[in-house]
Amino acid sequence: MPRYLIRRLGQAVLVVAGVIVLTFAIMRLVPGDPAVAYAGPKATAAELAQARQRFGLDDPLPVQLWNYVRDLLGGDWGTSLHTRQPVRDDLLQAFPASLELVGAALIIALVVGIPLGIAAARYKGRLPDLSVRLSSMLAVSVPVFWLALALQTVFASGLGWLPVAGEYDASLDRTSPLHLFTNITAVDALITGNWPILTSTLAHLVLPALVIAAYPAGVVAQMTRAALIDESARDHARLERALGFGETAVLTRFALRPALNPVLSLIALVFAYSIVNGFLVEAVFNWPGLGRYAADSIRSLDTPAIAGVTLLVAVLYVVANLAVDLLQGVVDPRVRAR
Amino acid sequence: MTLLAAEGVTLAYGATAVVHDVTLAVDEGGVGLIGESGSGKTTLARALLGLMRPRSGVVRYGAGDLARLGRAGRAEFRRAVQPVFQDGSEALDPRMTAGASITEALTTHHRMSGAERRDRVAALLADVGLDPALAARRPHEMSGGQRQRVAIARALAVEPRLLVLDEPTSALDVTVQARILDLLERLAAEHGLGYLLITHNLGVVGRLCRTSSVLFAGRVVESGPTRELLTRPAHPYTRALRDAVPRLGGEPPRAAGRTEAAAAATGCPFRLRCPLAVDRCREATPQAREVEGRKVACHRAEEVLHTPASSAPRVPHGGETPDAPRQ
Amino acid sequence: MTAPALTTLRRTPLRRLAGVDRLAVAGAVLLGVVVLAALLAPWIAPYPGDGGSATHPLEALLPPSGAHWFGTDQVGRDVFSRVLFGARTSLLIAVAVLAVSGVAGVVLGVVAGYAGGWARDVIMRVTDIFLAFPALLLSLALAVVLQPSVTTVIVAIAVTWWPWYARLTASVAASVATRGFVDSARCLGVPAPLIVLRHVLPNSLTPVLVQLSLDGGGVILTAAALSYLGLGAHEPTSEWGLMVQQGQSLFTTDWWVVTFPGLAILVTAFSFNVLGEGLRARLSR
Amino acid sequence: SGGQVRGAADSGPQPGSSAGSAGGTADNTFVYVPNLDVVTDWDPASSYSNENIAMENIYESLTRYNPQAKKAEPRLAASWTSSSDGKQWTFKLREGAKFHTGKPVDAAAAKAAIERTMKEGQGAAYIWGAVKKIEAKDATTLEFTLKYPAPLDLIASAGYASYVYDTTAASGDLKKWFGEGHDAGSGPYTIDSWQKGKETELTLKAFDGYWGGWDGQHYKKIAYRVTPELTTAWQLLQRGEVSFVQRLNAQLFAQAGSTDTVQTSQTPSFQNLLVLFNTAAGPLEDVKLRQALQKAIDYDGLVAAMKGAGVAASGLVPEGLLGNIPGSTPKQDLAGAEALLKEAGYGPGGKQLDLTLTYAQGDADQELLVTLLSSALDKLNVKLSAKPLQWTTQWDQGKAKDPSKRQDIFVMYWFPDYADAYSWFINVFHGEKDVQFNLSYLKDAAIDKEIDELPALTATDKAAAEKAYADLQNTIINEQAAVAVPYVQNYQRAYAKSIQGYVDNPAYPNVVFVYDLKPGA
Amino acid sequence: MRDLVVRIGDRVIASVPELDVAAGECVALVGESGSGKTTTLLSTLGLVHGADVRGRIMVGDVDVLTASPARLREIRGSRAALVMQSPQAALNPTMRLGTLMSRALARHGVKGADARERAEEGVRAVLLDPEILRRYPHQVSGGQAQRFAIALALALGAQVVLADEPTSALDVTVQAEVVAVLRRLRDERGLAVLLVSHDLALVSTIADRVVVMRDGAVVESGSAAEVFARPSDPYTRELIAAVPELPEAVPAPPEPADLHEGEGP
Numbered sequence A: 001m002p003r004y005l006i007r008r009l010g011q012a013v014l015v016v017a018g019v020i021v022l023t024f025a026i027m028r029l030v031p032g033d034p035a036v037a038y039a040g041p042k043a044t045a046a047e048l049a050q051a052r053q054r055f056g057l058d059d060p061l062p063v064q065l066w067n068y069v070r071d072l073l074g075g076d077w078g079t080s081l082h083t084r085q086p087v088r089d090d091l092l093q094a095f096p097a098s099l100e101l102v103g104a105a106l107i108i109a110l111v112v113g114i115p116l117g118i119a120a121a122r123y124k125g126r127l128p129d130l131s132v133r134l135s136s137m138l139a140v141s142v143p144v145f146w147l148a149l150a151l152q153t154v155f156a157s158g159l160g161w162l163p164v165a166g167e168y169d170a171s172l173d174r175t176s177p178l179h180l181f182t183n184i185t186a187v188d189a190l191i192t193g194n195w196p197i198l199t200s201t202l203a204h205l206v207l208p209a210l211v212i213a214a215y216p217a218g219v220v221a222q223m224t225r226a227a228l229i230d231e232s233a234r235d236h237a238r239l240e241r242a243l244g245f246g247e248t249a250v251l252t253r254f255a256l257r258p259a260l261n262p263v264l265s266l267i268a269l270v271f272a273y274s275i276v277n278g279f280l281v282e283a284v285f286n287w288p289g290l291g292r293y294a295a296d297s298i299r300s301l302d303t304p305a306i307a308g309v310t311l312l313v314a315v316l317y318v319v320a321n322l323a324v325d326l327l328q329g330v331v332d333p334r335v336r337a338r
Numbered sequence B: 001m002t003l004l005a006a007e008g009v010t011l012a013y014g015a016t017a018v019v020h021d022v023t024l025a026v027d028e029g030g031v032g033l034i035g036e037s038g039s040g041k042t043t044l045a046r047a048l049l050g051l052m053r054p055r056s057g058v059v060r061y062g063a064g065d066l067a068r069l070g071r072a073g074r075a076e077f078r079r080a081v082q083p084v085f086q087d088g089s090e091a092l093d094p095r096m097t098a099g100a101s102i103t104e105a106l107t108t109h110h111r112m113s114g115a116e117r118r119d120r121v122a123a124l125l126a127d128v129g130l131d132p133a134l135a136a137r138r139p140h141e142m143s144g145g146q147r148q149r150v151a152i153a154r155a156l157a158v159e160p161r162l163l164v165l166d167e168p169t170s171a172l173d174v175t176v177q178a179r180i181l182d183l184l185e186r187l188a189a190e191h192g193l194g195y196l197l198i199t200h201n202l203g204v205v206g207r208l209c210r211t212s213s214v215l216f217a218g219r220v221v222e223s224g225p226t227r228e229l230l231t232r233p234a235h236p237y238t239r240a241l242r243d244a245v246p247r248l249g250g251e252p253p254r255a256a257g258r259t260e261a262a263a264a265a266t267g268c269p270f271r272l273r274c275p276l277a278v279d280r281c282r283e284a285t286p287q288a289r290e291v292e293g294r295k296v297a298c299h300r301a302e303e304v305l306h307t308p309a310s311s312a313p314r315v316p317h318g319g320e321t322p323d324a325p326r327q
Numbered sequence C: 001m002t003a004p005a006l007t008t009l010r011r012t013p014l015r016r017l018a019g020v021d022r023l024a025v026a027g028a029v030l031l032g033v034v035v036l037a038a039l040l041a042p043w044i045a046p047y048p049g050d051g052g053s054a055t056h057p058l059e060a061l062l063p064p065s066g067a068h069w070f071g072t073d074q075v076g077r078d079v080f081s082r083v084l085f086g087a088r089t090s091l092l093i094a095v096a097v098l099a100v101s102g103v104a105g106v107v108l109g110v111v112a113g114y115a116g117g118w119a120r121d122v123i124m125r126v127t128d129i130f131l132a133f134p135a136l137l138l139s140l141a142l143a144v145v146l147q148p149s150v151t152t153v154i155v156a157i158a159v160t161w162w163p164w165y166a167r168l169t170a171s172v173a174a175s176v177a178t179r180g181f182v183d184s185a186r187c188l189g190v191p192a193p194l195i196v197l198r199h200v201l202p203n204s205l206t207p208v209l210v211q212l213s214l215d216g217g218g219v220i221l222t223a224a225a226l227s228y229l230g231l232g233a234h235e236p237t238s239e240w241g242l243m244v245q246q247g248q249s250l251f252t253t254d255w256w257v258v259t260f261p262g263l264a265i266l267v268t269a270f271s272f273n274v275l276g277e278g279l280r281a282r283l284s285r
Numbered sequence D: 001s002g003g004q005v006r007g008a009a010d011s012g013p014q015p016g017s018s019a020g021s022a023g024g025t026a027d028n029t030f031v032y033v034p035n036l037d038v039v040t041d042w043d044p045a046s047s048y049s050n051e052n053i054a055m056e057n058i059y060e061s062l063t064r065y066n067p068q069a070k071k072a073e074p075r076l077a078a079s080w081t082s083s084s085d086g087k088q089w090t091f092k093l094r095e096g097a098k099f100h101t102g103k104p105v106d107a108a109a110a111k112a113a114i115e116r117t118m119k120e121g122q123g124a125a126y127i128w129g130a131v132k133k134i135e136a137k138d139a140t141t142l143e144f145t146l147k148y149p150a151p152l153d154l155i156a157s158a159g160y161a162s163y164v165y166d167t168t169a170a171s172g173d174l175k176k177w178f179g180e181g182h183d184a185g186s187g188p189y190t191i192d193s194w195q196k197g198k199e200t201e202l203t204l205k206a207f208d209g210y211w212g213g214w215d216g217q218h219y220k221k222i223a224y225r226v227t228p229e230l231t232t233a234w235q236l237l238q239r240g241e242v243s244f245v246q247r248l249n250a251q252l253f254a255q256a257g258s259t260d261t262v263q264t265s266q267t268p269s270f271q272n273l274l275v276l277f278n279t280a281a282g283p284l285e286d287v288k289l290r291q292a293l294q295k296a297i298d299y300d301g302l303v304a305a306m307k308g309a310g311v312a313a314s315g316l317v318p319e320g321l322l323g324n325i326p327g328s329t330p331k332q333d334l335a336g337a338e339a340l341l342k343e344a345g346y347g348p349g350g351k352q353l354d355l356t357l358t359y360a361q362g363d364a365d366q367e368l369l370v371t372l373l374s375s376a377l378d379k380l381n382v383k384l385s386a387k388p389l390q391w392t393t394q395w396d397q398g399k400a401k402d403p404s405k406r407q408d409i410f411v412m413y414w415f416p417d418y419a420d421a422y423s424w425f426i427n428v429f430h431g432e433k434d435v436q437f438n439l440s441y442l443k444d445a446a447i448d449k450e451i452d453e454l455p456a457l458t459a460t461d462k463a464a465a466e467k468a469y470a471d472l473q474n475t476i477i478n479e480q481a482a483v484a485v486p487y488v489q490n491y492q493r494a495y496a497k498s499i500q501g502y503v504d505n506p507a508y509p510n511v512v513f514v515y516d517l518k519p520g521a
Numbered sequence E: 001m002r003d004l005v006v007r008i009g010d011r012v013i014a015s016v017p018e019l020d021v022a023a024g025e026c027v028a029l030v031g032e033s034g035s036g037k038t039t040t041l042l043s044t045l046g047l048v049h050g051a052d053v054r055g056r057i058m059v060g061d062v063d064v065l066t067a068s069p070a071r072l073r074e075i076r077g078s079r080a081a082l083v084m085q086s087p088q089a090a091l092n093p094t095m096r097l098g099t100l101m102s103r104a105l106a107r108h109g110v111k112g113a114d115a116r117e118r119a120e121e122g123v124r125a126v127l128l129d130p131e132i133l134r135r136y137p138h139q140v141s142g143g144q145a146q147r148f149a150i151a152l153a154l155a156l157g158a159q160v161v162l163a164d165e166p167t168s169a170l171d172v173t174v175q176a177e178v179v180a181v182l183r184r185l186r187d188e189r190g191l192a193v194l195l196v197s198h199d200l201a202l203v204s205t206i207a208d209r210v211v212v213m214r215d216g217a218v219v220e221s222g223s224a225a226e227v228f229a230r231p232s233d234p235y236t237r238e239l240i241a242a243v244p245e246l247p248e249a250v251p252a253p254p255e256p257a258d259l260h261e262g263e264g265p
């Protein structure tokens, strides 16, 4: 296990390094001169030159890259052009909200997707299976930005069951202010026992989380079904049947655990995908997360911010992958032996 | 005359060596290579076929080193040495008809007109006892036996001097297996082919090979005339193998000690499973030496040869001595 | 023993079709309808001009009716006609992206898978890096750099899509490369490029083709998302994502402007998914 | 970041406050819904962006423009006089006004603030361009000496750069201090909390020492809840979660008009849309092409499709301001456009003309213009590549040092910094050393000279000024074809039924003077 | 087990007019690949899916074909247990052997200390250390895994073991070990064994009776000694002829006296 871990870590570091280089390359391709953006429209030639020097824009590219990496490691992710705040602070501000949203979505996806996958595998080829397959395919085919609008119109403004937008009822800030620890509203509300904010946050989470959950739920259901069917056709399932276990028991008590492995390896991918889907959904629901920040930076060609978001999501993906690998070791002892 | 030989070959996948310092020569008579699953038979075959480079040692083809052959030498080697793998369906491209597969072999080394090709394909198929109409079929449209014969026909198409047969029948039914073995025997006799036959089936080697080597954990533990090896094994492992083979109407097979024990990393690799192991076996790796007409790597070979089987490995009996599991 | 095997020979094409997964057929039919709509758009659209540059501001935002099945948009264009023309844009993007990234990915993947060694290491690490960026994210970053246009969308998505095929092909090709028939061809002395072309490539393609058809939906969704964010197609091109974005603020008042293009995306992506899923089910059997 | 508190720490849970009920009116908070981030610059000297919706409630200028009376009225200045030549202005300050820092608002403080703003020279600081000298005669008397005659009472009412603030508020770097979210104004509200990027970005609370006092009904708090999507904003308003939506589209506005819980107001504004053509570089250097583009715009269609959100423009200067020229509303003329294109070698059958255009991200009306224009041009073999951008980005690109990086067509709204037509000309069409707002890059000495004479003419001879404005507009629009003006915006506001006393003041776009409102029942 | 008659589907995959296995008896099903051996074996437990199974299959006093699914699950494992071809693949990779054992025991109503005792006893009976219960399948050798499968059957109290080519994936030396365990249990505990194999040599050393199948039909059956000595069907003769013979050891080593007493085909 340790050796395997070290190799995986090494790979991850390599990928992160590549991600940094690629991000750097893209940033250099962006039209517009960062020095002009920094020095402002009225800058004199001397001021411009000074800005160029400050940003090291006159250095050869490898030196610039090196400086960039050094700054990143030193915690300097640049300054956003549109918020005029350090990108790192912006990200720290926006990320917890995204995490909250995507976390809720993934929980929904797992809670819905896995049982559906089990049901489909249990009744393979019959009506439940067909309906699960079709609905999961629908779920992965639906454009999220459109789904967001549709759900909001129907459930929030039409039926009025759920809040329209926002993270929680803002007036609660005045009646029961929230102490922040993790910056994740629901979590903080929970640990500080701030029930009004917690219930409000959960109510506000439902719609956006459902929208973001559509894709992962579909994928998880499909994958669970496929893996379970695979697994239940294996020799060990036959033995389990021969030991007197019924079909449902074979699926849930025996096949599910090895089948979870491929499902797990999807989670990292789906996690990153969902964060990016937030780019399309957060604006509709006014969710103050990474997605809205990213969308804003893209619209304002805010290179440092775009680079920051890109880096953050890519690194998250790598980390999530690593975490999933470790988790797989928990689920599947064979992995541990590697 | 030796056509192909491994001299002190060590083979490795990544960092782990799986074949250690093996010397083996293939000449015109059949040569057998026996060993349990995972002992390195296929790996050695791949090296002999030039599909894998030895970490140390050389594979000799004729007088030259296989790794150092020039373009022409390599082409000649390719024509002279052909493999037949375990599973016919594996050896044939699933997308090619039998005819196309054989044609590919024909045209790789020779230019041929279309008519010539068709004739040769038909002749080759007939040679291995198949209906030439089979040329139009794809692997999945043929039975295992048919596939294996097509694979043999393909190997024969380049008119090799030597075949490397890696468990050519283990995927097949006993009846089909018998037919293929008959065919090989006949072809070897008719074409004067040399071959290396890899198998874990002692009966097959006994029938087809004049000399044999026994591989254990990547080491040749015994080699010599097949008949000698099978009737009077000098290595405890050879003996265990032979005793474990069930015989039609014969005694129930005997198990050879702690079969789940791994090969030892130091000293004699077999010692953990060996009923005759003594301290010396732990201390020194036995080197191959001549004992009564064969080469054997065992400190106690003479004793094995001359002890009656009563002291041979026993089936552990009763519940009183459960095996100490080893990891 | 050969009897069951022989029956496959006698199968008529019709029977073979019957054996194909019903889902795959359903997907193919649905997709066929979309393709037909795209191809025939200029002839079947009630107002072909509206698919392009015609505008009728005085007829803006008419609800669905006999004259305008899907109503009209902010500048009075027939939404039905634009949805039909939008199929052209979406399918063009999907086909172009899949072709470009498919070819690039397969070529690199086969090389990596067959050659192994450092070539494989280099190619796989590079794909790993690209894979660390979710497709939409990297496309976004690229689309910001490039001028927004359909070509930009194609390039941006293709750049993020090829690594999937490279990785898939590499793993398939690597396992194909260890199969007996490849060894057997090497032992025959067949030159490496020929082995790759003749044996490795054809035997590695099937899963890639299935993946390609599964991905059609993903590409269409990504393209729509890019246009939705204003980084893709622009006026007066008919593009579904763009249509949703422009009609977004009208959803509660003039629902048809957004609903139909959204449904079009859904149906097209769905048909790709059903087809791919059907093919995959067929393949894994 | 343990222990940070979100929300007002000082006002603990209040008994009886109904959680989750209509946010806003119930607890005496006015909730404003902007569609963009509120604050980009907290420095009252350089602030020149959306934060005006907050700044106008925090800071005060000497005067305020009254759109009904069409003149400046007292604010921090209780009264003022000017010399007959218009070069000497004396303002009498209100007594008893206090900064939020506790310091009194006196003439010396006002002088310091305005001088700092002039010195910083950023944002709209140019409005003080005529000022030669400021003197604090006594605690309440502030005297301005001008280089040339200018309407200083109007100038002092400007929406930007006119604020009076406490320049001694910070012990260290004042700009930095502002940037941390502090204020030094004298207005009715002061900053309560500010969290960039959060949904409720900013809250203001009542300043107890406000000179106007807090008798009667007033909102005690203002919250700014950023909501980019119009639909979302509308739904929030409909459900009573917010008080005021800055902007809806025509359809939602119509719906709002027939919704019981909501009231609407529609006001003609001083804000018009400018389609600026790049006269300095690229294909549009050719005046024929610019004229062709002017003719390609479907003016009537656009106004029709806007369904009331805009009215046809007549010249550069909106109705209600001196300099407006009635009866010169443009019309689409595709045949004319085609002929002009042909002359220049383009058009159907000729070369394809590729043009780039930038406009404001998320602005439905500009989007309509772009759709109509690109469709019309498409028929004329002109390919328009339009890019929606956030303002700063669009603007930065427009100001690019390298002319080849600039767009061919720049679409933006313009409204005067104070209620005077001069703003369009001096800012947008006067030649500039470094490009600021002259985004058609027009550089014409004759035009510049005429513009430079405008303030003096306005201050002295109205009729001559009127004629000068008409001439200038003819030159710029018809001869130079530097711009097309498709429409003047109507401000369409929607707000909670309970709010009483709301008046839209077009001189301060989007600003709600919350102190003036009554929360109602 | 009496009167086992199996007919399957419209296409006959396996048709066995009669097949009885008595306690303490080892019956071998032999035949080429695809001849229906596995199908016959699985139908004994009602585990053949997607096929039309007719006839009468009795396991003890339970008619497999008419029994309720619950009753059927009841007898699976506790009356008749399965040992499959590939040892590791037959065990759930994510589960310790002990977990599988205790779940199976719990399924048949044995829990707690009782279960632990039964498990350890079963494992000891196949000459394994109970320590093996703490391992995962990938940590045991093929022979151990196969013996564990037999231990499962013993712990559950099965009277008959259905072994589907239990040794064909194993090396000869390991095979000998598994076969020895089977034989011993048959002799000592009266375990009935239904063995599927295509290795005639192996069968000849262990089976009491032999059933030869081809293309889903039984071509010959009888006592092992009889079938091997005087095969009546040409196909059986071919099968026997195909068994590769080892050169006889000359001189044949004398048999150790303390082993294999009193048995033989």
Ligand SMILES: Nc1ncnc2c1ncn2[C@@H]1O[C@H](COP(=O)(O)OP(=O)(O)OP(=O)(O)O)[C@@H](O)[C@H]1O
Pocket: B013, B018, B035, B036, B037, B038, B039, B040, B041, B042, B043, B044, B200
């Ligand atoms: N590609 C590979 N990478 C790493 N290890 C391998 C590879 N192929 C084989 N091995 C290992 O090398 C050893 C020898 O394998 P090899 O296939 O040569 O054995 P074999 O004697 O042919 O076995 P069998 O009878 O099962 O075919 C085994 O331990 C096997 O696990």
Ligand SMILES: Nc1ncnc2c1ncn2[C@@H]1O[C@H](COP(=O)(O)OP(=O)(O)OP(=O)(O)O)[C@@H](O)[C@H]1O
Pocket: E013, E014, E031, E032, E033, E034, E035, E036, E037, E038, E039, E040, E049, E050, E198
């Ligand atoms: N589920 C199934 N559906 C259709 N045909 C099947 C199914 N299972 C088995 N068969 C067919 O039934 C026949 C008998 O299969 P069975 O597995 O019983 O043979 P076998 O004697 O065990 O063969 P082997 O020695 O290869 O294990 C074969 O032709 C097989 O293809």
Ligand SMILES: [Mg+2]
Pocket: B041, B042, B043, B167
């Ligand atoms: Mg092998």
Ligand SMILES: [Mg+2]
Pocket: E037, E038, E039, E164
């Ligand atoms: Mg079988």
